[in-house]
Amino acid sequence: MAKQSFKTFSILWFGQLASVVGSGLTGFALGVWVFQETGSVTLFSFIIMAAVVPGVLAAPFAGYVVDKWKRKYIMIIADVIAGISTLVILLLLMFDVLEVWHIFLTSAIASFSSSFQLPAYQSTVALLVPKKQLGRANGMVQMADSLSMLIAPISAGLLLGIIGLEGIIMLDLFTFIIAVGTLIVIKFPELAKETTAIKSKFVKEALKGWTYIKERPALVGLLFYFAFVNFLLGYLNVLIQPLILMLSDEKALGIVISISGGGMLLGGVLLSIWGGMKDKMKQFLLFGMLSAIGLSIMGLSSSIVVITIGMFITLALIPFGNAAVQEIWQRKVHANVQGRVFALRRMVGLSLSPIAYLTAGPVTEKIFSPLMSENGLLSTNLGLILGVGEGRGIGLLFFTLGILWLITGVAYYAHPRIRRLDHELPDAIDAPELAETNNPVLEQKVVSVKG
Template sequence: MEKTPLTTLREMKLFIIVWVGQLIASIGSSISGFALNVWVYEHTGSVTQFAFVTLFNTLPLILLAPIAGLIVDRWDRRWTMILSDFFASLAMLSVGILFSLGKLEIWHIYLANIFSSVFMAFQIPAFIASITLLVPKQHLGRANGMLSLMNGIARLIAPPLGGILLGTIYLPGIIVLHLITIFLGIAILLLLRFPQATPAAAIDKSSFFQETTYGLTYLVARPGLLGVLIISASSIFLVGSVQVITTPLVLSFAPVTVLGTILSLFGVAVLLGGLLIGIWGGLQRKMNMIYACMLVTGLSLLVAGLQGSVVVFILGVFLFFLIRPIIDSSTQAIFQAKVEPSVQGRVFAMKGAIEAAGLPLGYITIGPLAEKVFEPLMAIDGLLADSIGQLIGVGAGRGMGLLLMIIGIFTILATAIAYFFHPLRFVEDELPDVINRVDIATNLTSTVPASVMPEI
């Protein structure tokens, strides 16, 4: 019998409660992150120092992934999230105190970002690994779509609201708001009880090195899952590539006011994509959807670079960001269905570290490549001006457009090649589902206090 939306809500209600708390915390964190970014740039005028903010937010997530994953698997995931949120909030509290005393320096921001990111290295895999305990298998696509929706909402709200709040309650008020949203998220987690995963895999006799690298070993032993991870990391690399090119490319044919509108539209695209996959849930065979979306990704980049036109660029990149949540949701759903809950902390932490590396890798490779190689080639007197330049135009921005087109073509070719990799294409068939999540879902009400279970 086909399930009604009401039934779906009942089966996902524990996750929805947790999601609401994390959404509130995410909005607060995004607003404070935006405010601090503005403060750093206004006080330094340096793009390099501005970039360091992002670097220090990302680096601990990559370096601590093996240890974080091990702890997530060995400890209660709900308490891991609670304590990680609490200790990460101390960094923002310290920034607020230093600002109020008039002693805030740039290096304080860097240190606070490192401190906060250390604890987020534990919080993120704990949250993701908890999803398989909170959601029946058939709703994993929706749950992961809701995660993308959460990121889209925060990305859409933070810049305009952060700008307004900076002019009204200023940085100290934003920091207070950040702390309030974090503690609201913690309060919701304190009221809930999560179903417990099966006992961790017996690797007590293994060395510390073997335990912390278990996530990577697990993936290497399963080529299909490793292939899914490579696709996911590649798609995030493409995000970094598009982000680093967007501002200079758009400014080559449009004013800065149009750039701001375009960036907001991309936030709308992520939001709509998350909403779409959150309601729809996606195809039953996730790999078919991943292949299709990667082909569309390549096509969208090809279109975006074709002309120095606002309309053409928006059409291509809006489509690119619209399908991003679908790719994220589908790859995550495969991992959640195929990785044993007892080792998901280690595997997901390693997965997150590899994926996180894709974003800065896109920045540091595509940016210089566009500026130092392709822009000179497509200048009015460049080497390609009389050949490719006759098709897509020459001058400022056309080298970056050509690079986008090449990336798009490469993405299409790589996806076609990946289709013929048997372990990847049939990963959903050859790797068994690891847990009967329907049984978990039917017993959720016994694990949640009645006072926090809404009537749906």
């Protein structure tokens, strides 16, 4: 039987790190390409939406599959599908026929595959790592995302001028091979009972994730928090790149995102060393509120420096909150239903994000930008603080988003059932039953993502 091992987790983490950095390179380069080709914030937002919506819709089915099948094989298949979608982009680019709708389609395919890969990866962490080391492991997962934000933008900006978009996509394909290779060589602990064939109706089994959460009201409250805050951050995801490109160029954009990613990396490193507060719920809410303040700072000025400082603060503190709440879910949810619960959590958490993606362009162009124009309704009042003119509408929106996030955090902290969740809800992973995954066919050499 494969035992819990931080070393095994580290190998898995390294492979996923390589993959997420490669995907970050391609995502940044394609994002710049789309905005420069079209100049449309709305089309840019559609790309982001295409990378989210299919995964949200597929989540219930994906969660069921993760709990019933071997998670190692699910991750391999998902990475292969994502790699194929990237290969298609490369071929279209090489034949000079790449269009924006191609990116919509391949982003949707990659999103679908990630709906299987992410819950499989997240639920595997609790199987691979002893409970006392979950904080450290989740800090490393956050650090991987941070490294992608640090390395990918500035590297993509430099590499675009050296090896071009085609070369960047080839690098991305190489990282997929690394990710799949590490998955092949390691042995996963797997659940002995729930991964065997159980004859029951799919809908009933898929709904077990919701039933499990519904019986624990504080977890339901967390789902609503995720949905609302991700809705707010959806506007940031769509508008930050156009805002920087309005004020400067793609080099400045790469620097801003890389510095911000450096903040996220710093947070992840500190968290992986520290392990976090004993009360994970208080850690989650506290650092979320501090991140909200950073988001509001981003809206205070059209200065690239001020925007960078605000984004650095926000992203440096997000890992502390994300890792804390991830550990809560890993400890409070029984391993046999983690796939379904984590998939459902992702579905609900991102359910409102498409609304932000769809409305970001119109809300900015029709409401916030006119309010902060030279003769806008708020130009003589808030204009004294936030400034007026180009980009100040987005600045006002960012300032407002931060305030709404802060208010949400305060309200949740004031709720005793939510605040005491870590103490009142018992842990469920003290002794998961494990079985070894060792298929001789997949132990051979095999060539092969969220967002």
